[in-house]
Amino acid sequence: MTSPSLCRLRNFLIRVNTSISSSCHQNTRKMSSVKPSVYVTRRVPLPGKEILASECNVTQWDQDDPVPRDELLRQVKGKDGIFCLLTEKIDEELILAAGPQLKVVGTMSVGYDHVDLAACKKHNIKVGFTPGVLTNAVAELTVALLLTTSRRLKEAMAEVVNGGWGTWKPLWLCGQGLDGATVGIVGLGRIGLTVGKCLKPFAVQKFLYSDAFENPGAAEIGAQRVPLDELLANSDFVLACCALTPETKEMFNKDVFKKMKKNAIFINTSRGGVVQQDDLYDALKSGEIGAAGLDVTVPEPLPTNSPLLTLNNCVILPHIASATDKSRSSMSELTAKNILAALNGEKMPTEVQIN
């Protein structure tokens, strides 16, 4: 049957079919040059975002507060890369939510305890982090925190405003000097060694360190590698500069504080998770150790009614060790570069070696 309407219908269908074919063709050509997609989990220093945006489609949680978990799981779906902070848990759940196309996670931090490395390895996901670019900032803050704690500066500042200044006792606000002291560094990595170098001219008598590995750089400060118990028994200052791993989780507990000297000053700029916080409170309150300075806690932020905040011999900072403009910009840049390199199949500037 050939009626004019049937012909028109046939011609229409042919045209439609042709146009669909040709647009499919166009889509195929576009898909081979489609930009990779990256999700950025926070508002971050601009350099990193700009580097990513030059080659990727960037979606971002453009807020100052951390992205809620359910939103995060929604947004990572279909993404090739994730730019995250230490507030985001990168685990099996998230990886599955993202999908098999996920190639890389770059964390804007040197710590990666929030990243499940085994899960990443299983799914062939590369992990970038930011060592080096924050080492000096963190080392400077570690020394700052140590001195602020040992010289009781926080208490002293309070006396200036509360009327305590003016009264006199012979040893009023006397702190503990570094000269002649033994400094024990738990974890002599990049940060630990830089801290040691900064402390050396304070006439420190001895540097000890405990670590899974010998660090040849230790010779620069004459640091001697010893078992942890020996470090604890002999150190006037104990510095936690190690990564948070299943092995180091809550390693600083009641037993460890008991092994430390009564005058010992404990400084932690690694992760709150290496400390059993209730045990620390008890040790400080009872005089089991002398004082503590923490830049990291569990949780962060620490609730304002935390008992640790009531202690005169506990100094707490709000995790600002890497907080310099230069350091944070560099961290943002490096994270972006790690991600781009992985997406392009190139060597990442700083990749976490997953064993």
Place this chain on the structure above:
Amino acid sequence: MSVKPTVFFTRSAPPNGVALLAQECELQIWESEDPIPREELLRRVKGIHALFVHPPIRVDSELFDAAGPQLKVVGTMSVGLDHVDLAECKKRNIPVGNTPGVLTSAVAELTVTLLLATARRMKQAFQAVHNGSWGTWESGMWMTGTLLEGKTLGVVGLGRIGMAATRRLKPFGFSKILYCGRSKKSYDAEVGAEFVDFLQLLKESDIVIATCSITDENKGLFNKRAFKAMKNTSIFINVTRGALVNQDDLFEALTTGEIGSAGIDVTTPEPLATDDKLLSLSNLTVSPHIGSATVESRSAMCEVTARNILAGLKGEPLPSPVLI
């Protein structure tokens, strides 16, 4: 039977020095935690043979007249001497002992402490921890402070304390270390410090630390003109004496952004009134003159002062005399 000489302490002192003097002297100690009122002091020094004094108590002709001609020696438990009228001591042939050296480490350490605490905004950081504003991120730039690495350090006064502070600061990786003072020091090469004039130091330095002794010539050295010459991002640290700084000009400079921030361990007066306008500034850290406040240092200072006094009472040369 000879009467033991009397030593008057203007404040209670660490036990070691007290014990040393107690063996050979009769001790009178102002034990109260509050400073001794001037009239009370003038009454109590009458007839004493030695004065164990702490700044800021003024040792002057008024005090010497009140004490009487039998006063043989003054030992100040400090290195600073701005509270002692040295000319008057010389006139009356009264030797003065002080405590340089034994407090150098402690003061240098506190200088670095104050610098780092100021550079990393600890005053604001502590407030954030206590008032619940911890949690802000500001695109990764919340609470960012100054990295010392790569900066230019300017040391005003490269004496014992200035050198000790600079040695401790060197590993932080300053790109340049400058210093100024009355004369070039032969030992400046040890820290790689370059001798320049005061104005050039102010213009070029990112960090300015004052570690000089205070004299009649340098009172008020840090005034409007000095702060204007400094960089708007600069950090100023003073551990010498409050008198080195014009405090109103400092307040002005910090509020208008003429300089970035400051940390001071010394003020005029001491103590500073709790409602002093300086204390309202978030970019100023004030510590209550704790430069020498370590147990080791204070004990050593006390011992040196006690030995100075024992020697003076015997008419022997003081172990740590002030050369007048």
